[in-house]
Amino acid sequence: MIPAIAAGGALAWSVPWMPGLGVALSFRVDGLGLVFALLVTGIGAFVMLYAAAYFRTHPNKARVMALLAAFEASMLGLVLADNVIALFVFWEATTITSFLLIGFDHDKAEARDKALQALLVTGLGGLALLAGLILLGGVAGTYEMSAMTPEAGAPALPGHALYPAILVLVLLGCFTKSAQVPFHFWLPNAMAAPTPISAYLHSATMVKAGVYLMARLSPTLGGTEAWQWTLTLVGAATMLVGSIWAMRQTDLKLMLAYTTLMALGTATMFLGGDTPVAIAAASTFIVVHALYKAALFLVVGLIDKTTGTREIDRLSGLGRAQPLLWAVAALAALSMAGFPPFIGFIGKELKYEGALAVASEPLVVAGAAVIANALMVAAAGLVALAPFRPRAGRATTPVKGRAPVGMWVGPIVFALAGAVFGIFPDLLGRPLIQPMTTAIVGEPASIYLKLWHGINVPLMLSVATFALGVGLYFALPRLRAGLAAAEARGVPSAEAAWEAGVAAMKRFAAWQTRVIQGGRMRVYLFVEIGALAALLWGAIALAEGGLPAVAPPAMALFEWGLVALIAIGAIAVVLTRGRMVAIAALGIVGAGVAILFVLYGAVDVAMTQLLVETLFIVIVAVALLKLPRVPAGEGPWWRRVRWGALVIAGATGLAVTTTLLAVLEIPFDRRITTFFEQAAVPDAFGRNIVNVILVDFRALDTLGEIAVVVIAALAAAALLARRPTTRPEVMADGAPAGEGEARGR
């Protein structure tokens, strides 16, 4: 498979899902998908092994392993899906599994809060993404991403009127998922998850989903100034924010989380570079970062497991007791810092080469990259030197236990891979990076990874980076103190703004629930009927031609009489104060309407109306007893009239009348009627067209209706059963009081 894809081919497989909507469960493996699939499965395998050892005594071990497997499957589907709707489904599946994994220690309030925050941020982005993808599919005329590119013959998107909307929506989804500024805060918070989960989801795979999608859609959406500037600026901001705040952290894992932000920002920035060199830099860096970051996270997990702490200031001299751990950490950290001959060095050289070739502002990008990489050198020193080196004035941290073998395999393999790929870069370059770059650029790109490029600008920048980085490492305590002081003074925080927004939304929801659903029947009816009146009047006001001409309908005398009877009944219901009188008057209204139906030949409807009316009266008679009696007003009649109710009722009645008269003005289209008349007997063997429509031609509607009826009845019965039954003699089977609601009914 790898040789075929390295040669520029792609494997595709598809089953129809919703063919009418163009949605298919289609997968396609090309260079980009292959690299991500290998990362997901390769890192996944070792993380699973690690997690099995890490959680070996945990009571919820089975759950965490099942969730990890579910996440891995979703992630694999995400990077291989070709249909955007299928991709979105897998995308949301990773969001949900990530939520469950962050909140794995669900008995801790902090883990629950952080899991919810991650879910809300990425879920909100997911909604934007769905809207963007649907717009994209509509504009491109296909939901298959492989058919959306200009090379595949699709119309060029950037000129389309909807392009800005698509770009904003899709990028919102990508930026939230990949924790770009200003949505970056959820990622460090997600470190509430256990270490193996952080290593897998929040460094190597899931957070790269946004980067992946940007790379995937780069041939379709990229190439415009808006794309280049947005990605470059947001990516650069994320890179700098991540690398600077990493210096502030004292928890090793949290520090690694911030360096992950830096990596995600870097990848985004180079994707925005939009030249083959910049894309190649992004591709290489994604692989490089996944290798060293997974290794370092697992190392931190080992330190935590063997010493019981991850605080840098409490760790010292671990190297003597754990030389192997030190070696692994050093290998991974050297790759992270970008020292030769590690793959990280090649990645960094490519970055500088790419930075100088970006489309928008090469000098700014290169400068930002140098600063971020220098900070990475310092961070690498922090994770690989500080805990292991004996430090003056500090006691050596005692080692409490030994880690099982399963926890060693992953970090060793990842760390060694960084060195092997660095010495033999062609193992990585030809078969993986080149096809990946080709897939992102959209046209064949030739990339050769080499350790030694000769003395050129990137090498000079590298040397400068090392010098700056080493200097920063020794200045670290002062840097941290400065950042802590700045934090204490209060820096503008995206997280605070987000939390304020969430709190405001909750307040709004509570307020509108209080207003609209006050728990009183009158309020519900006011809101409901008032909304109906507003909608109808809105429709009438916006209708073309304004109000219809209303002419008094031509009716026979007895028809007028019937209408008068109905009107008298309705007025009596409103005016009477006796409930029995009101019920009887309501019966008059119903019976009058039923007679009207008979007059116009709708026998079925009349029968239904009459029967519903009968049962309605029975139910209302019973239910009215339960309703509160609104006290009658005092004083003269204008004080007793409820003017609000009068206005709403009058407006609704007038609106319905006007609408009905307007509808009757439209000439009646008999085509459907004719079809039913002709088809009822030969096709459905029934002469009663009404019934044939109900149970055959439009049976799906009926099915929906009876489902609603059943749900409503079950809900009503459940609500009524909540009432305590305290009367023992009504128990047919002599069951004790208090279990009355379980009684058969």
Added chain:
Amino acid sequence: MNSLILTAAARLLVPLMVAFSIFILLRGHNEPGGGFIGGLIAATAFALYAKARGTEAACAALPLTPAAIAVTGLAGALAAALWGALATGHVLGGVWPLLETAPDGTKEGLPVGSILLFDVGVYLVVVGAVLAILFGLEDDVIDEDDGAEDDGRTVNARADADGGPGDGGPGAGTPPGGLTDGPDPGTARPGTTLEGGR
């Protein structure tokens, strides 16, 4: 119970009404009627039975609880839908296994099949749903009669949402909805005329 005439009439009327409802259900495909109307008639019959002999007796007369009847009806309609899907390839497509095509192209036989099953489902849903709500309300009325023995007490309108079935105590029988339970000075209470004998 309170009315000998009602009890005696119900004894005669209820079986007739149930039989009539089935007749209406079956003829519905060709003449006015059908599952919905038939179901309403049957529900009216059992409502009458409940008025004459009490809710408990009406419950006992039904083979299943009303909710179970409604759910059975929905299941029947779904089964008809699946039958059509399996036999014709279209969900809810009509299937008439007893119809045979005569040599001249017309169809002969008894037009009974998935469509009738669907209509029976509608019938059962209507019966079950109406009776579930009605009997649920009737229980409430019984409670209210109990509550009326307490001295006039106003219950907060939200209390019924909070009070679980388990909260007993002196207020347990008091109905929800902010109803003042004391004697109503305005009109004679219709509840006492409807449920007067209790």
